[in-house]
Amino acid sequence: MSIRPWRDITRRPSRQIMVGNVPVGGDAPITVQTMTNTPTEDVRATVDQIRRCEEAGADIIRVSCPDEASTAGLKQIVRAAKVPIVADIHFHYKRALEAADAGAACLRINPGNIGSEQRVAEVVRAAKANGCAIRIGVNAGSLEKDLLEKYGEPCPEALVESALDHIKLLQDQDFHEYKVAVKASDIFLAVAAYQQLAEAVDCPLHLGITEAGGLIGGTVKSSIGMGSLLWFGIGDTIRVSLSAEPEEEVRVGFEMLKALGLRQRGVRVISCPSCARQGFDVIRTVEKLEQRLQHIRVPMSLSVLGCVVNGPGEARETDIGLTGGGNGKHMVYLSGVTDHTVQDEDMIEHIVKLVEAKAVEIEAASAVAEPVAAE
Known part of the structure; x- marks a missing residue:
C-alpha cells in the first residue's frame, strides 16, 4: 500500500556517528535503547537482563558504572552482549577511562561534571583510542548551579545552553563522535528544549522524557513528548524511561516508532x-x-x-x-x-x-x- 503524502515524516538532517556497529543519525533507522537496573558488578544478572532486552529488540543497552567493581565487570558484559553497551558515567572521570578500556561502545557523561579540562581531555583520549562515542546527557534535574542562578529555574534555554557548553568541551578536544540529550520530566520543557537544540546543532539527538513514571503513565507521557518530536522529524535514538522492566521500555519504544511508521518490527x-x-x-x-x-x-x-x-x-x-x-x-x-x-x-x-x-x-x-x- 502506497504511503500518502500526509503520512510522510521528514527527519531532521543530522550527521551520523557509530555506537559500536550501530549507526546513529543521518539516514540510519531510529534506534531503541534501554538501561539495565541490576547491579553492574553482578555480571550474570546483568547479562541475563541484557538477553531479555535483546530479545525484545533493543539496539543499544546502557549500564551504570558508578564504581570500580562495575567497570571491572563491564569487560565480561560487553563480551557477552550482542548489542553495543553504553557505560553510564556521572562524576568520576576514571570510571570513564576504565569503561572505555573495558570495551564500552559509548560513554554517557556530562563533560562539565567530571572536573578540569585536563580530565575531559583524558576521557576524550580514551574514547578516541577505544573507538567510543560519547553521549552528553543534560537533565533538568541536575542543571549546573550557574545556569539555575542565571535563569532562575530549569527552562529550555538553560538546558540548551548546558548542552552547548558540554559540546564545546568536546569540540575543543577535536572530538565529534557525540550525540546529545536534553531530558526533563516535564514534557513541555523537554519538547521545547529539543526543538531549540535541533536548530542549533547537527549532531544526533537522543530523545527521552526522564522519570516518566510507571508502565501506563510513563508510556502516555513518553508518547506525547517523544511522539511530538518524532512526528516533526526530531530524534535519532530513543529511550522510554519507565518504572518497569527494561524490556518493557523496548517494547513501548518500538510501538511508538511503529505507530509513526518509523520502524517496523513484529x-x-x-x-x-x-x-x-x-x-x-x-x-x-x-x-x-x-x-x-x-x-x-x-x-x-x-x-x-x-x-x-x-x-x-x-x-x-x-x-x-x-x-x-x-x-x-x-x-x-x-x-x-x-x-x-x-x-x-x-x-x-x-x-x-x-x-x-x-x-x-x-x-x-x-x-x-x-x-x-x-x-
Whole structure:
C-alpha cells in the first residue's frame, strides 16, 4: 500500500556517528535503547537482563558504572552482549577511562561534571583510542548551579545552553563522535528544549522524557513528548524511561516508532476496545495473542475485531484478520480476503499458527528478493 503524502515524516538532517556497529543519525533507522537496573558488578544478572532486552529488540543497552567493581565487570558484559553497551558515567572521570578500556561502545557523561579540562581531555583520549562515542546527557534535574542562578529555574534555554557548553568541551578536544540529550520530566520543557537544540546543532539527538513514571503513565507521557518530536522529524535514538522492566521500555519504544511508521518490527495489532456486540472476549484474546506473538520479529499486521461492524474493513487492510461472528464461529481473513472460519476453542492457537506461517512466508520472499535486488 502506497504511503500518502500526509503520512510522510521528514527527519531532521543530522550527521551520523557509530555506537559500536550501530549507526546513529543521518539516514540510519531510529534506534531503541534501554538501561539495565541490576547491579553492574553482578555480571550474570546483568547479562541475563541484557538477553531479555535483546530479545525484545533493543539496539543499544546502557549500564551504570558508578564504581570500580562495575567497570571491572563491564569487560565480561560487553563480551557477552550482542548489542553495543553504553557505560553510564556521572562524576568520576576514571570510571570513564576504565569503561572505555573495558570495551564500552559509548560513554554517557556530562563533560562539565567530571572536573578540569585536563580530565575531559583524558576521557576524550580514551574514547578516541577505544573507538567510543560519547553521549552528553543534560537533565533538568541536575542543571549546573550557574545556569539555575542565571535563569532562575530549569527552562529550555538553560538546558540548551548546558548542552552547548558540554559540546564545546568536546569540540575543543577535536572530538565529534557525540550525540546529545536534553531530558526533563516535564514534557513541555523537554519538547521545547529539543526543538531549540535541533536548530542549533547537527549532531544526533537522543530523545527521552526522564522519570516518566510507571508502565501506563510513563508510556502516555513518553508518547506525547517523544511522539511530538518524532512526528516533526526530531530524534535519532530513543529511550522510554519507565518504572518497569527494561524490556518493557523496548517494547513501548518500538510501538511508538511503529505507530509513526518509523520502524517496523513484529506484529502490529489492530483491535477494537470491545462492546456488547463482540462475538468473543476481545480484551483477553488480544492479551493472549500479544503474549504469544512476542517472538515474531518480521513486520506484519493482525486485526482482531469483535464484530462485523468495523471488522471486515479493518481486516482488508491487514495481513491476517479475525472478526467475531455468531454461534462461536468467527471469520478469518488472509491478505484482506475472507478465507475461512474458526471456532472459539481453536481461535488463539489457530491465529498464532497463521501468524507464524506468514512470518516464514515473508522471510522466504525477502530472502529471494535480496539477491535479485543486488543484481
